[in-house]
Amino acid sequence: MGISMGKGGGSEVADINMTPMIDVLLVLLVIFIIVQMNLQRSFDIQLPVDTNDPVADSNPNNIIMEIDANGAVSINTQAVQASALEARLREIYDPRPDKIIFVKADPRVKYQQVIAAIDAARAAGVLVVGAVLPPPTAAVAGS
Numbered sequence: 001m002g003i004s005m006g007k008g009g010g011s012e013v014a015d016i017n018m019t020p021m022i023d024v025l026l027v028l029l030v031i032f033i034i035v036q037m038n039l040q041r042s043f044d045i046q047l048p049v050d051t052n053d054p055v056a057d058s059n060p061n062n063i064i065m066e067i068d069a070n071g072a073v074s075i076n077t078q079a080v081q082a083s084a085l086e087a088r089l090r091e092i093y094d095p096r097p098d099k100i101i102f103v104k105a106d107p108r109v110k111y112q113q114v115i116a117a118i119d120a121a122r123a124a125g126v127l128v129v130g131a132v133l134p135p136p137t138a139a140v141a142g143s
Helices: 019-039 082-093 111-123
Strands: 064-067 073-075 078-080 100-105 128-131
Touching: 064 111, 073 082, 078 082, 082 111, 100 111, 111 128
Parallel strands: 064 100, 100 128
Antiparallel strands: 064 073, 073 078
């Protein structure tokens, strides 16, 4: 883009300097990338190793919290109201030296309900949360 300055033979060309705008855009891009990385949260869990050892499965000291498809919670097959869950877990875990719970949730239950139950367990003093996974489904023949 050029403009003429006066009637003389000399003319000056006025261009927009793009370098400062590109520098600002690159700085903003780096800032957004760093902020996005810090916004991501993770939830650390320990998944059980598949063993065929029936002795490991029969430990009577294991506490298993089950959440069915309707969102009803039970601890070792005893039904517990959602409002009384944290109090019941405190009652169980206060005298125990090991603060481990296993969570078994129905695949149809909302993720929000599972996290709420885990949060109640954490508030009751549980330190380690394990996930009880359903057995893997066999591949359908011919697929």
